[in-house]
Structures are given as structure tokens and as C-alpha cells.
Amino acid sequence: MYDYLSLSDAVADVLRARLAGVATAPERLSVPVPGGVLLCMPAADDQIAVVKTITVHPGNRERPVIQGEVTVIEAATGRRLGTLDGPTVTARRTAAVSLLAARILAADTAGPLLVIGVGVQARAHVEAFWQGLGVRAITLVGRTQERAEALAASLAEAGVTVQVATDKAAVEQAVQQAAMIVTATTSCEPVLADVVRGDVFVSAVGSFTPEAAELPAALVQRAILYVDDMESAKVEAGDYLRAGVHWERVTPLEAVLDGVPPRPAGPVVFKTVGHALFDLAAARQAFAGSIASS
Structure with missing residues (x-):
């Protein structure tokens, strides 16, 4: 089973980084498209940057409701570290955020x-x-x-x-x-x-x-x-x-x-x-080895 507990800790760390002024993310860009919405969410800290681009089509029956990807970038050089599946990241980091909230509240x-x-x-x-x-x-x-x-x-x-x-x-x-x-x-x-x-x-x-x-x-x-x-x-x-x-x-x-x-x-x-900061937390967890060796 995926390590949700560690991801919830990573979410907490990214929120602390935002409080410290290290991690930033602008408001989500939302563009209406027929039958749904296109969302674009960038975020960055002092080590990596991410851009998640997804579409949400609630009426989809033969295709997933959420489709897209997360591009992960080395902040200092712009080097692309890799790509993560957008729906998987969205599901896991959202559950990790709820888990963190439950642990606290x-x-x-x-x-x-x-x-x-x-x-x-x-x-x-x-x-x-x-x-x-x-x-x-x-x-x-x-x-x-x-x-x-x-x-x-x-x-x-x-x-x-x-x-x-x-x-x-x-x-x-x-x-x-x-x-x-x-x-x-x-x-x-x-x-x-x-x-x-x-x-x-x-x-x-x-x-x-x-x-x-x-x-x-x-x-x-x-x-x-x-x-x-x-x-x-x-x-x-x-x-x-x-x-x-x-x-x-x-x-x-x-x-x-x-x-x-x-x-x-x-x-x-x-x-x-x-929020894009939570995608950043997921990317930090997924690419921890790349970040440590860079």
C-alpha cells in the first residue's frame, strides 16, 4: 500500500516551507472547456518546481473524470526530473491532506x-x-x-x-x-x-x-x-x-x-x-533521490 503517512508529513513540511517564505504557488488557473474544466497549477521551493495540468470532466463515463500529468523540474537548472500521473498524484495527495487534518483535528x-x-x-x-x-x-x-x-x-x-x-x-x-x-x-x-x-x-x-x-x-x-x-x-x-x-x-x-x-x-x-503545494509535496517524496543527489 502507498505510504500515505509519509506523504501527510511531506504536506506538513511544505506548508511550513510556505510559512517560512520558501515554498510558493500562485492561484490555480482555471479554463472552462466543453463538458469540464482545464486546470493548471505551478508551485516551487528552493529545490524543485512542479506544474500540474489536468482536465476534469464530471460527465465522463468511458474515460476517467480526471486526466493529466505533473511535470517535475529541478529548480536551480530547469532540468526535467520526470513526469507523474496527474490523477494518481491528485488522489494520493488529497487523501494525505485529509489524513494530516484528521491527525491534527x-x-x-x-x-x-x-x-x-x-x-x-x-x-x-x-x-x-x-x-x-x-x-x-x-x-x-x-x-x-x-x-x-x-x-x-x-x-x-x-x-x-x-x-x-x-x-x-x-x-x-x-x-x-x-x-x-x-x-x-x-x-x-x-x-x-x-x-x-x-x-x-x-x-x-x-x-x-x-x-x-x-x-x-x-x-x-x-x-x-x-x-x-x-x-x-x-x-x-x-x-x-x-x-x-x-x-x-x-x-x-x-x-x-x-x-x-x-x-x-x-x-x-x-x-x-x-493546492499546487500539495503536488509539490508529492513530487518531493517521489523524487527524493534525485533531489538528494543534485
Whole structure:
């Protein structure tokens, strides 16, 4: 299984590098294309630079929803170190970011874990929380039972055991019991009812446009709120924008990396819209040998 725990540490290191002024990344460039969007995301530190170019087509059925690549460059010379598969990097680094947030913010990291979604992101998050936190009670929820059971079977082949919630009552029970919840869908409307535990940790990873929201506004409005990147969230985090969140209520993850304040009572919501710095973290991990020898 991929080393998500080390990648989550790499994400934390890159966030610290940004605080120190060493790592930088401009806002994501987004270009509408028929049926989807083209995204371009550069980032650099004192050793390497990356440029991720991907397309997202939510309506794709015969092709992957996300396609693209990450070019990795030696910062001092411009030498191309190599290319990484964009969807793989996106899935793994997003799951690692959620894992890092859970390690810092979740009141109960033992589980149960509920993952809503059955795509690439859902699988990566199951693997990340299984490996990084040792969670063993995991429930999957998908739009169709067939797809959820197919993902569960595939995970079982990799040694990861999950349950599938097969009806409305089972889904509601899973929501009520979960200590941690991940929403990883392409839905534009809420996929989670506001019947969660009082100490729940929710990582909302699926939506990345101001019009889309996986979480109900009532939950967002009463939760303690965090984001992966404040500036990006202000224009892309539909879960927060549609709930009318005042941004002074929101804390960026990097602000709590090294010393979390006493946890206030109530649900915690972590919203991630993605950031090129996390691709930089993945590239640093993948090309550690090249960086060390350069």
C-alpha cells in the first residue's frame, strides 16, 4: 500500500516551507472547456518546481473524470526530473491532506469512518485512513450499491476490509455513528444529512466550485471550520460559500500544524479544494533521490 503517512508529513513540511517564505504557488488557473474544466497549477521551493495540468470532466463515463500529468523540474537548472500521473498524484495527495487534518483535528481517530463516494478519491481516503490512523471500521456509501460493492471487493483484494451501507436506514445509522466522515463525490448538492455526532470530523473533498456543496449549510454554520488554503477556498469552496460563512471563522490548516488550541465542542469541518503545494509535496517524496543527489 502507498505510504500515505509519509506523504501527510511531506504536506506538513511544505506548508511550513510556505510559512517560512520558501515554498510558493500562485492561484490555480482555471479554463472552462466543453463538458469540464482545464486546470493548471505551478508551485516551487528552493529545490524543485512542479506544474500540474489536468482536465476534469464530471460527465465522463468511458474515460476517467480526471486526466493529466505533473511535470517535475529541478529548480536551480530547469532540468526535467520526470513526469507523474496527474490523477494518481491528485488522489494520493488529497487523501494525505485529509489524513494530516484528521491527525491534527479529529477528536477520535480510531473511527468508525464513513466515506461517501466510490471513485478514485474515495479509495485513496479509505487506504490513507486505514494505514495512517489504523481505522478498521469503515463504511462506504455510493449512488449505486453495485459500484460501492465493486470498490469494497477491490479494496478487499488489497487487504482492506470495508462495509457497504445498502439502504437509507443503514446510511443514516452510519452517519450518526461515524467519528470521521469523508465526502468524495462530484455532487453539486449535499450528500450528508446533518445528523452527525457532536464530535465528528468531516473532510469535504469532492466539490471545488462556488456553486457545488456536498455538506448541508446547517452543519457548516454550526461547525468549527478549517481549510487547506484560505485564498483558494474563498473563491472555490462552495460548501462554505453557499452556507454564507464569515471567513474570520475559518482557520487554515497550516496555522495549527505545531500546536492545536483546546478543541471547542462541536463538529469540525475541514474543506479542501486542492493546492499546487500539495503536488509539490508529492513530487518531493517521489523524487527524493534525485533531489538528494543534485
